[in-house]
Amino acid sequence: MFAPIPVIWDTSAYDPNSLEPQTIYGTLDVANSYFHDKIVTETDVKATIEVSLMDTRVFQTTIVTPPTVEGTFYALDRYETLTSGLKGGKAMANGQEIEGTFEFDEDELLYGDTAYPGIGLKYGQLTRTVVFKPTNSRNYTTAACTVTVNVLPLTIVRINPNFEDITDKPIGTAFEQLGLAEAGSMDVMRGDPQKTTIMSDTVVWDKNQYDPNTPYEQRITGRLVLSTWKDYIAPPEGASTVSVKVKLKYDPVVPVIVTAPTFRWTKGDFRLGDNQIFVSETFQIGTETPPEEADEIGALIGGEARVGGKKIDGTFSFKAGTPKWFSAAGTYNVTVVFTPSDTVRYAPAECTIPIEVVKRILLSIEPSTDITNKEVGTEFDALWLPSFVNCRTEDGSFYSGIGVTWDKTSYDLNSTAEQAITGTLNLGDIPTIQQPVPELKATVKVRLIPHDWSDWTPDSNGTHSRVCARNSSHKETVSCSGGTATCQAKAVCSVCGQAYGQFAAHDFTAEVVEEKYLKSAATCTEKAVYYKSCTVCGEKGTETFEVGNILGHDWGEWQPNGNGIHSRICKRNATHKETVSCSGGTATCQAKAVCSVCGQEYGQLAAHDFTAEVAEEQYLKSAATCTEKATYYKSCTVCGEKGTETFEVGNILGHDWGEWQSNGNDTHSRICTRNSGHKETVNCSGGTATCQEKAVCSVCGQAWHTQLHGGNRGGTVPEIRRDLHRKGSLLQVLRHLRPERQGHRRGSGL
Ligand SMILES: [Zn+2]
Ligand SMILES: [Zn+2]
Ligand SMILES: [Zn+2]
Ligand SMILES: [Zn+2]
Ligand SMILES: [Zn+2]
Ligand SMILES: [Zn+2]
Ligand SMILES: [Zn+2]
Ligand SMILES: [Zn+2]
Known part of the structure; x- marks a missing residue:
């Protein structure tokens, strides 16, 4: 069992201001303890305690020397790297340097936030609070100072200026729908240009540069602007421009080729016809031109393409794949492509043009070397004419070794004159050239060397000969010629001088008038005739000629022959008799004509001439009457005999009317005294009827009955009847109801 025992300390030895350790003693007070009855109260044992005052x-x-931050720092370096670099610094207190550590103030906000170790630094002057913490924190206070670090910026090495092309947007796309990148990239370095990092930041595009309606490629520029990294990267030096290519989708319009171009091939001054090319000749468009053909130009001339009536600029060219040449003559349709200058708005268009592939026409054939070393008599084949010739064509092209077939028919192996032998070119196997019309012929001139002849010598048989000094087998024998043979002597050859041939025939052309040549003397009807004679020897020939005049007949008198003819007889020759018909004189109805030559009557009597108009009783045919003239027959002017034709004489007598006599029937009549058959009957008229008495006719005095005619007409004549002789026996009765129209009725009624 334990129980404390009280102590009574000796305070006298205690120094309250000493920092040294002190031992204090105490006496035990057992009497006042639990053990007062168990332990002896008196003891020497003392309690001790060691006291050390704090x-x-x-x-x-006081910080007398602030620490420093060793090292070079860049933006985005981790904040903690500053901590590890903090070095040095000196602090004093109570008059002496004191131990302790410098540290950044962990509670100080960094860039407005808790200063975590991993925060990236921003560039620029960074001032941080540094706290000194003494090792003896009981007796020394902490102290603070600031440290300023220059944080270097990252720098832009290169701004990537290009952005991926935008080609998938249709025309009309709004700027905002283009999908332009919002950030651009750049190569950034942390002090070492060999070590760069790709970073990106904001791009600000220039919207005003964009045209949403143009089909053409457009480039929109912008600026790379530091936004996210503005505290870390130094502003770019110089341009910060970036750009992007925008090509809005647009379907180019295919133009209409309204005029196809014309192909034209030239070689120097030579020019082929439009749309013509030679066989196997390259078009020279889009082909490589060999140096020797450098002056050959094939070009497409003209042509026009339109869109909506507007001409479009561009060029024509042969379509790719078109043959570079054609190996045979003919016409080939070749496709031509129109490539517009503006390939954005317009698409290529095609058309075809007919290319006429023609053979080159021969222009000239080089003359072959003259043949001058062959003697006359050389056979054609022995001339050894060249088998080939050289030619030029219309465009100046040269062709050698053209086969030729010479025409031997014109060759005269005996002629020493210059002969031009022509030849036909064998172009059959040459597809590139042709003959013009008319075709060209090859020519070679041949001049044969003449024989070296001797003089002509007579051969005694009418020929003469000569021999060639070069070759005695060359002998020429020719019939003698020249000179003139007569009937007396042969001809003398004008070449060799020998007489040759036959005597000539007599030349019966002399006309000599001598008795010995007389064939017949002149007569009444023939000239004198002589035989011709030989002009050389005078021998009489057989042909004749006439000399002098015809004598003419010596006629006697004309004698009548009694039968209407007369004759005469020549005094020189009674057999010469001339007989002619009589003529002349005039026949009448009374006498024949008398011939004016021989005086004898001949021929027949003439007919009567019934033209006389004699008004005598013997010619009267009918006397004059009331209505007809007297008529007579015509008579012969020569003998007075009565003819059959008639003529009229004198006047018509006219009627000799008697008095009007009433007929008792309201008409009255009168009779011609010359012919009682001539009677005229007329209705009574005139007078005035009353209710008591009929009217009395003013012509015949007889009362007449006007009521027959439908009432008193006041004396007008209602009806007239007239008997008239017309044309002898025709009696025509006319009714005259309307007397004023009588003439009209007669005209139409007869
Ligand atoms: Zn000869
Ligand atoms: Zn001769
Ligand atoms: Zn003769
Ligand atoms: Zn006679
Ligand atoms: Zn007569
Ligand atoms: Zn008569
Ligand atoms: Zn009469
Ligand atoms: Zn009467």
């Missing part, structure tokens, strides 16, 4: 003084610490 130093509780506090001194103000």
Whole structure:
């Protein structure tokens, strides 16, 4: 069992201001303890305690030298790297340097936030609070100072200026729908240009540069602007321009080729016809031109393509794949492509043009070397004319070794004159050239060397000969010629001087008038005739000629022959008799004509001439009457005999009427005294009827009954009947109801 025993400490030895350890003693007070009855109260045992008083003084610490941060720092370096770089620094307190540590103030916010170790630094002057913590924190206070670090910025090495082309947007796309990148990339370095990092930041595009309606490629620029990284990366030096290519989708319009171009091939000054090319000649468009053909130009001239009536700029060319040349003559349709200058708005268009592939026309054939070393008499084949010739064509092209077939028919192996032998070119196997019309012929001139002849010598048989000094087998024998043979002497050859041939025939052309040549003397009808004679020897020939005049007949008088003809007889020759029909004189109805040559009557009497108009009783045919003239027959002017034709004489007598006599029937009549058959009957008229009495006719005095005619007409004549002789026996009765129209009725009624 344990129970504490009280102690009574000796305080006299205690120094309350000593920092040294002190031992204090105490006496035990057993009497007042639980053990007072168990333990002896008096004892020498003392209690001890060692006392060390604490130093509780506090001194103000002063940082006399701030620490430094060793190292180079860049933006985005971790904040904790600053901590590890904190070095040095010196603090004093109570007059002496004191131990302790410098540390950043963990409670100080960094960039407004808790300063976690991993926070990236921003560039610029960074001032941080550093706290000095003394090792003896009881007696020394903590102290603080600031450390400023210059954080270097990251720098832009290169801004990637280009963005992927935008080509999939249709024309009209709004700027916002283009989908332009909002950020651009850049190569950024942390002090070492060899070590860069790709970072990206905001791009601000220039919207004003965008045209949503142009089909052309457009480039929109923008600026790379530091936004996210503005505290970490230094502002770019110089341009920060970026750009993107935008090509809005647009279907180009295919133009209409309204005029196809014309192909034209030239070689120097030579020019082929439009749309013509030679066989196997390259078009020279889109082909490589060999140096020797450098002056050959094939070009497409003109042509026009339009869109909506507007001409479109562009060029024509042969379509790719078009043959470079054609190997045979003919016409080939070749496709031509129009490539517009503006390939954005307009698409290529095609058309075809007919290319006429023609053979080159021969222009000239080089003359072959003259043949001058062959003697006359050389056979054609022995001339050894060249088998080939050289030619030029219309465009100046040269062709050698053209086969030629010479025309031997014109060759005269005996002529020493210059002969032009022509030849036909064998172009059959050459597809590229042709003959013009008319075709060209090859020519070669041949001049044969003449024989070296001797003089002509007579051969005694009418020929003369000569021999060639070069070759005695060359002998020429020719019939003698020249000179003139007569009937007396042969001809003398004008070449060799020998007489040759036959005597000539007599030349019976002399006309000599001598008795010995007389064939017949002149007569009444023939000239004198003589035989011709030989002009050389005078021998009489057989042909004749006439000399002098015809004598003419010596006629006697004309004698009548009694039968209408007369004759005369030649005094030189009674057999010469001329007989002619009589003529002249005039026949009448009374006498025949008398011939004016021989005085004898001949022929027949003439007919009567019934043209006389003699009004005598013997010619009267009918006397004059009331209505007809007297008629006579015509008579012969020569003998007075009565003819059959008639003529009229004198006047018509006219009627000799008696008095009007009433007929008792309201008409009255009168009779011609010359012919009682001539009677005229007329209705009574005139007078005045009353209710008591009939009217009395003013012509015949007889009362007449006017009521027959439908009442009193006041004296007008209602009806007239007239009997008239017309044309001898025709009696025509006319009714005259309307007397004023009588003439009209007569005209139409007869
Ligand atoms: Zn000869
Ligand atoms: Zn001769
Ligand atoms: Zn003769
Ligand atoms: Zn006669
Ligand atoms: Zn007569
Ligand atoms: Zn008569
Ligand atoms: Zn009469
Ligand atoms: Zn009467």
